[in-house]
Amino acid sequence: MLDNIDHIVLVLSGKGGVGKSSVTTQLALTLVRLGYKVGVLDIDLTGPSMPRMFGLEHGKIHQSSKGWVPVYYDDSKRLSVMSLGFLLGDRGNSVVWRGPKKTAMIRQFIKDVEWEDLDYLLIDTPPGTSDEHIAIAEELRYCKNVDGAVVVTTPQLVSVNDVKKEINFCEKVNFKVLGIVENMSGFVCPHCDECTNIFSSGGGEALATNLKLPFLGSVPIDPTFNELIEMQLEWKDRGSLIDQYGKSALSTIFAQMGEKLGWAKLT
Ligand SMILES: Nc1ncnc2c1ncn2[C@@H]1O[C@H](COP(=O)(O)OP(=O)(O)OP(=O)(O)O)[C@@H](O)[C@H]1O
Numbered sequence: 697m698l699d700n701i702d703h704i705v706l707v708l709s710g711k712g713g714v715g716k717s718s719v720t721t722q723l724a725l726t727l728v729r730l731g732y733k734v735g736v737l738d739i740d741l742t743g744p745s746m747p748r749m750f751g752l753e754h755g756k757i758h759q760s761s762k763g764w765v766p767v768y769y770d771d772s773k774r775l776s777v778m779s780l781g782f783l784l785g786d787r788g789n790s791v792v793w794r795g796p797k798k799t800a801m802i803r804q805f806i807k808d809v810e811w812e813d814l815d816y817l818l819i820d821t822p823p824g825t826s827d828e829h830i831a832i833a834e835e836l837r838y839c840k841n842v843d844g845a846v847v848v849t850t851p852q853l854v855s856v857n858d859v860k861k862e863i864n865f866c867e868k869v870n871f872k873v874l875g876i877v878e879n880m881s882g883f884v885c886p887h888c889d890e891c892t893n894i895f896s897s898g899g900g901e902a903l904a905t906n907l908k909l910p911f912l913g914s915v916p917i918d919p920t921f922n923e924l925i926e927m928q929l930e931w932k933d934r935g936s937l938i939d940q941y942g943k944s945a946l947s948t949i950f951a952q953m954g955e956k957l958g959w960a961k962l963t
């Protein structure tokens with residue numbers, strides 16, 4: 697099922713709540729804005745957030761003769777999403793599964809989702825290195841189209857240290873680390889544009905330099921992102937999330953990240 701995908705990119709973080717799903721969402725929006733056809737696979741089984749991120753909470757997975765059909769963002773089919781969240785229904789539901797059941801679900805996600813021809817598939821993973829990570833690494837072991845992993849951290853030392861473990865994991869399972877993103881790097885005042893480093897900043901960049909890995913960029917805490925996500929359905933008459941995101945300062949930061957990842961605008 698993954699043969700008709702040109703590039704597979706995983707998004708990892710050593711710790712929960714550092715903004716991995718927000719980064720995955722913005723990387724997907726950036727790729728779509730560049731003209732690519734993108735799929736997002738959410739394998740964060742205990743906290744699937746992709747349906748909410750794309751305003752697709754009422755999306756339904758359909759069965760075809762070949763497998764599960766992902767939920768399309770709109771009729772253009774340039775963005776498709778697969779998440780356990782669609783199968784759970786109610787936003788408040790979460791699953792408490794043991795390892796083998798999680799592993800089986802991930803195998804099904806890899807083998808049974810009928811993606812259309814995609815330029816990129818982004819995989820949003822749970823935090824840390826869990827059963828889900830081991831399962832996905834096994835499933836992707838022989839896939840030639842895996843570019844590697846983007847690792848997300850926040851500037852705090854504890855988060856940066858967790859990233860080191862994540863990078864060790866990537867080395868063990870042969871995922872190339874495409875780069876490190878430092879999220880929540882300072883707060884930009886919406887009134888005066890002054891950037892205040894609430895936490896110490898620069899940890900992600902220092903770690904990247906230290907480990908000789910590419911540093912993809914710093915993303916400030918920006919309430920605009922949450923507003924866009926929360927209000928996207930109400931604001932649909934002003935344009936899609938893709939268009940609205942394109943007007944935000946965050947989109948410029950992620951466009952630069954895309955350049956560092958070698959993503960060029962399609963003509
Ligand atoms: N740069 C940012 N500016 C403002 N809010 C942000 C930023 N990054 C993340 N957030 C917010 O922080 C919260 C946690 O982010 P997110 O869900 O992306 O983290 P995560 O690492 O995927 O979490 P989990 O461990 O649950 O998978 C969300 O409400 C998100 O909107």
Ligand code: SF4
Pocket residue numbers: 885887888889890
């Ligand atoms: S100048 Fe300082 S206090 Fe005033 S709005 Fe900006 S960050 Fe807040």
